[in-house]
Amino acid sequence: MLELNDPAPVLGYDDFIYGKGESGECYITHIKVPRFVALISVSDLKPCLQEITWWDERPFGVAFDHLLTRAITVVETIVAEGENDLTQKIKQAVDLLEERFNIELHTLRDSEERMEAQAQEMVGLAEEQQFNIEKRKAAELALILSEEQLKIQISELRDSEERMELQAQELVALAEDLQAAEQEMKFLALHDALTKLPSRRLCMDRLEQAMMNDRRNKTKTAVLFIDLDGFKVVNDSLGHEAGDAVLIGVGQRLKALIRENDTVARIGGDEFVVLLNEAGQREDVALIAQEIVAELSVPFLIKNDKIKVGASIGIAISPDDGGSAKAVIRNADQSMYLIKRQGKNNYGFFSK
Structure with a gap:
């Protein structure tokens, strides 16, 4: 965030703008169409683009890879030459x-x-x-x-x-x-205004980035589509204030169960999505799904009331279960509804 009394360092190079925020995070902005801004992380002295936000329609294929490659090159050039103070x-x-x-x-x-x-x-x-x-x-x-x-x-x-x-x-x-x-x-x-979790938009963007990484590194990303069981009863009997408290608690419990580089997002109502990067074997994903079902089955204590909900989870694996982020999310959603019909409070993998 640029402050007039103490601006962050900003560098211009070609059609990119590079700078640092107050917290020390670096970012780079492409000022020509297609415009975007992305946070930059550095691992082993190599910059990596994260959390890309597009103002224009995002390119695909070679154009997309070329644009990101140019952005990385600009960052490396600026770091090599030394940032102006x-x-x-x-x-x-x-x-x-x-x-x-x-x-x-x-x-x-x-x-x-x-x-x-x-x-x-x-x-x-x-x-x-x-x-x-x-x-x-x-x-x-x-x-x-x-x-x-x-x-x-x-x-x-x-x-x-x-x-x-x-x-x-x-x-x-x-x-x-x-x-x-x-x-x-x-x-x-x-982000979601209530739970402060990533929104559907940011979730889809992170899934697209994860799928790109899957194709490049031969890895897999697991998508867990979670729908709460019995949440409507909470809203109808105890009111929306209690329902909001439960949603916030669900988000906190989910974040506590996953790694820091994974994502928990609220995509609407009582629906959540968990993205597990480099998920490993199906058995590993199943273990996490079991932990989520067990954790969300523990009652929430809201104003001295014990509120119990459950979780139905549908799981889809990228790239096996879809060639696009929308397809993988859709297949995970379908698997979740199958779990709902089979008795709820359980999980299941997508199957063609």
């Missing part, structure tokens, strides 16, 4: 502005034109820092607000220097609010 440059620019601004405070009574020129220079310096296309709209809004606030401050500085300082603080707070709102919107675009 953008944070230091911005700090130097801010220090220079503060020094010049203090000089202008003492000479404002004799030269209003000089203060106006200083304000224009500050706006110009701020505009030059807008390298990140993803945050450009928010940055432009902040610049417009900054320019308007500065004009007001110039006219009022003769009577109150303290008022100008207060307005500058309000401007920083407004920029921080805008950044926080943007961060929340991005999170909710890819």
Whole structure:
């Protein structure tokens, strides 16, 4: 998240933008169609694209592989050449502005034109820092607000220097609010608002990436489609508040049962999907499914009420049970409904 008072390092290269967030995570953005942004992880000094978000229609086949290869090459080139210390440059620019601004405070009574020129220079310096296309709209809004606030401050500085300082603080707070709102919107675009788990969109994207890895490395990904048994009764008898508490608890229990590089997603209602990367043998997947059925059968304690639900699980394996993410999810879903018809609270593998 780019902050006006302490921006993250950002580098431009060719038609890509590369940078680091506050938490240290790296990302790369493709600014030409098809546009995307992806987090970057580094393993054994080799960068890898993760959590790719597309703004345009995602390419397929050779075009898709070529685009990701170019992105990886750009990251490697930027790391090899050394990232420019953008944070230091911005700090130097801010220090220079503060020094010049203090000089202008003492000479404002004799030269209003000089203060106006200083304000224009500050706006110009701020505009030059807008390298990140993803945050450009928010940055432009902040610049417009900054320019308007500065004009007001110039006219009022003769009577109150303290008022100008207060307005500058309000401007920083407004920029921080805008950044926080943007961060929340991005999170909710890819995550379930109730459980904070990945949404259907992010789940499908991760499954597509996993299937690409399966084809490349001859591995398999297991998709567990989970539907809660008896959840409607909870909503009807105890209300949606209790139902929401159960859904949150289910998400927490599922996350506790899988590895860190696997995925738990809520794709709607009382339906969850678990993605097991490099799943190994069917026996390993069956063991995890048994653990999930057993764990979700343990009653939830909600406001001193013991609430019991169950889980019906359909399992499909990539690439054996489908050539696309949609096909694998659909086959896992069909297997789950078969388990429902056979008595619920169990699991089963997809079979042609």
